[in-house]
Amino acid sequence: MGDYKRTDLGGLTVGRGIHALSLSKVFKESGVQIYKGVFVGENPNFEGPCILGKPPRGKNEGELETHIGNNCLIRPFTTIYAGNVIGDSFETGQGCSIREGNLIGNNVRIGTLAVLEFGNNIGNNVRIHTGCFLEMVTVEDNVFIGPNVIFTDDPHPPCPRYKECVGGAVVKAFARIGANSTILPGVVIGRNALIGAGSVVTKDVPDNTVVAGNPARFIKYLDDLKCFKNFFEKPYSNYREDRDG
Numbered sequence: 001m002g003d004y005k006r007t008d009l010g011g012l013t014v015g016r017g018i019h020a021l022s023l024s025k026v027f028k029e030s031g032v033q034i035y036k037g038v039f040v041g042e043n044p045n046f047e048g049p050c051i052l053g054k055p056p057r058g059k060n061e062g063e064l065e066t067h068i069g070n071n072c073l074i075r076p077f078t079t080i081y082a083g084n085v086i087g088d089s090f091e092t093g094q095g096c097s098i099r100e101g102n103l104i105g106n107n108v109r110i111g112t113l114a115v116l117e118f119g120n121n122i123g124n125n126v127r128i129h130t131g132c133f134l135e136m137v138t139v140e141d142n143v144f145i146g147p148n149v150i151f152t153d154d155p156h157p158p159c160p161r162y163k164e165c166v167g168g169a170v171v172k173a174f175a176r177i178g179a180n181s182t183i184l185p186g187v188v189i190g191r192n193a194l195i196g197a198g199s200v201v202t203k204d205v206p207d208n209t210v211v212a213g214n215p216a217r218f219i220k221y222l223d224d225l226k227c228f229k230n231f232f233e234k235p236y237s238n239y240r241e242d243r244d245g
Contacts, residue, residue: 036062037082037110041070051079056100059083065098075112093130111147119168131178136168143171146179146197153185172207181216189242192236 031048038053046052052074053066064083073091074080083100090104093112103114105124110116117135122128126139129147137151151169154162166186171177175189178197183189184242188204195201195221196212205211210219225235 035082037065038068039065040072041088042069043070043071044068045073047074047076049076050074053082054079055082059100069106087124095240117153123173134168136163138168138170139174140171140175141189142174144176145171145183148176148180149177149183150181151183155185169201175205178212194222194225194236 011031030046030240031050032046033049033051033218035051035053035055040205052068055063059082062082066080066084066086067084068080068090069088071089072086075092075094075096077095078092078098080098081084081100081175084098084102084104086104086195087106087108089107091109092098092134093110093114095113096110096115098110098116099118101118102120102122104120104122105126107125108122108128109126111130111132113130114132115134116122116128117133119136120134121138123139123141123143125142126145127143128139128145129149131148132145132150135153139145142209142240150180153168155166159165162185166184169183169187169189171189172190172191172193175195177183177189177195178199179197181195181201183201187201189195190205190207190209193205193210195205195216196210198214199212199216200214202215205216208222210222210225210238211217212219222236223234224228227233227235
């Protein structure tokens with residue numbers, strides 16, 4: 001890959017000096033379209049057809065830079081717009097859409113047909129499953145988001161000033177959100193919280209609690225959960241120990 005310089009953007013170590021356009025000829029035959037202003041780290045894997053660095057509406061090609069770290073895997077039919085900073089070991093499923101203005105950490109996986117609209121801040125070691133939708137959401141490290149979880153961003157849609165209103169949700173570290181849940185704007189989901197599948201979360205969720213239902217209500221504390229197969233003394237106990245150190 002030649003000389004490889006590194007810089008720190010927003011706390012993420014990402015690649016510079018290897019301009020993705022220099023890789024265009026390598027990937028062109030597989031249907032990978034790379035716009036100006038895309039910088040990637042070492043060992044990129046782009047599976048075409050996919051699009052990298054597409055300028056958003058009102059921006060010219062190359063006006064916004066896109067940075068993707070080492071060892072990325074971008075699967076077919078993914079579109080990553082210009083104006084994103086993405087860490088190492090990033091992976092997408094097929095058909096992802098990642099709009100502008102996202103900050104994404106290391107070891108993040110985005111599932112098939114998931115949509116990241118603008119303004120998300122995603123930490124390290126995050127799994128966002130198939131069919132999710134996020135806009136203006138802050139997701140801290142080691143969070144699991146199950147399939148088809150929807151984060152809303154407007155209390156009274158379609159409000160022309162929703163960006164100035166309560167903002168997107170905040171998901172604290174180690175939280176887990178079950179499939180088909182809906183998270184309302186401005187909600188804070190606490191550290192180590194567990195959201196049951198199909199829940200509608202309308203208010204803040206305290207740390208270390210289990211909530212479920214529509215609207216989601218307190219069920220029990222996380223430490224009160226039992227592993228019915230007796231693989232572990234408590235569910236998530238090993239996960240917390242391994243991740244927290």
